[in-house]
Amino acid sequence: MKLPDFLTRDPDGEIRLAGHRIGLYTVARLREAGCTPEQIAEELPSLTRGLIEQVLAFCAANLAEVDAYVAAYQKDLERLAAAPAGTGVNKMRRRMELLEKADARHGSEPGWSGLSVQEKLSRLESESPCEPV
Amino acid sequence: MPLRFVLDEHLRGGALWKAIQQHNSAGIDPIDVIRVGDPNDLPNGSTDPEVLRWSWLNDRILVSLDRRTLPAHLAIHVQTNGRSPGVLIVRPGSMTSRVLFSLVLIAHAGDSADYQDRIEYIP
Numbered sequence: 158m159k160l161p162d163f164l165t166r167d168p169d170g171e172i173r174l175a176g177h178r179i180g181l182y183t184v185a186r187l188r189e190a191g192c193t194p195e196q197i198a199e200e201l202p203s204l205t206r207g208l209i210e211q212v213l214a215f216c217a218a219n220l221a222e223v224d225a226y227v228a229a230y231q232k233d234l235e236r237l238a239a240a241p242a243g244t245g246v247n248k249m250r251r252r253m254e255l256l257e258k259a260d261a262r263h264g265s266e267p268g269w270s271g272l273s274v275q276e277k278l279s280r281l282e283s284e285s286p287c288e289p290v
Numbered sequence: 291m292p293l294r295f296v297l298d299e300h301l302r303g304g305a306l307w308k309a310i311q312q313h314n315s316a317g318i319d320p321i322d323v324i325r326v327g328d329p330n331d332l333p334n335g336s337t338d339p340e341v342l343r344w345s346w347l348n349d350r351i352l353v354s355l356d357r358r359t360l361p362a363h364l365a366i367h368v369q370t371n372g373r374s375p376g377v378l379i380v381r382p383g384s385m386t387s388r389v390l391f392s393l394v395l396i397a398h399a400g401d402s403a404d405y406q407d408r409i410e411y412i413p
Contacts, residue, residue, distance in 0.1 A: 240409075253388070273318055
C-alpha cells in the first residue's frame with residue numbers, strides 16, 4: 158500500500174498518522190463502526206478535523222487494501238489478547254465480581270456507597286472470612 | 291501508595307477520560323491519571339519505546355488500546371532497562387464503567403509487582 162505523507166510506516170510495520178501514536182487501524186475501525194468525522198474527532202481529540210478527513214478519504218480510495226490491513230491487524234490483536242491473564246488481573250476480576258454483587262446487596266444501606274474500595278473489601282472479608290478477597 | 295497510570299494518545303478523549311474525570315470529582319478512590327500529550331516530555335506522536343521509557347521513569351502503568359506493537363517493544367524495553375511498571379490494554383468494545391472500575395481496583399487494591407514487566411488486558 159503506497160502511503161501519502163500524512164501516514165507513516167514505522168520500522169515495525171505499524172502504519173500511523175504522521176506525528177501521532179494513533180494508527181491507521183484505529184481510525185479505520187471507527188470508520189467501520191459507522192462513526193462520523195465529528196465522532197472520530199471527539200474520540201481522538203489530538204487529530205485535526207482536516208487530518209481525519211484525509212485519512213477517511215484514503216480509506217475510501219484504498220478500500221480493499223485498508224480492509225486487508227485492518228483484518229490482519231485485528232487477528233494480531235485477538236491473538237495477543239488470548240494470552241492468559243496474570244495474577245494481578247485475575248485478582249482484580251474476582252474483586253470486581255465480589256464488589257458488584259456486594260453493591261447489589263448493600264447498595265441501599267446508608268453509607269455503603271461512600272466507602273472506599275479497600276473499606277468495602279475489608280467489610281466483605283469480615284462477613285466471609287473463608288472467602289478470599 | 292495507589293498505582294498510577296498514563297493513558298495513551300488514543301484514549302485522550304472519548305468516554306473513558308470523561309468517566310475518569312467524573313469519578314475523580316466524586317472524591318472516593320480517585321485515580322492518578324495523566325495522558326500522553328500532557329507532559330512536555332511526552333508529546334503526542336511519541337514512539338512505543340519513548341512512551342515505555344517515560345512510563346518506567348515516572349512509574350506509571352501505560353494504559354493503551356489498538357497497539358499490536360507494544361508486546362515486542364515492552365520485551366525490548368525490559369531487556370534494555372530491566373523494569374517496566376507494566377502495560378494495560380483496554381479490550382475493544384468494553385463497557386467504559388468496567389474499564390474504569392478495573393483501573394480503580396488496580397490503583398487502590400492492586401500490587402505493583404503483579405503488573406511489572408507485563409502486558410495485561412482489562413477489564
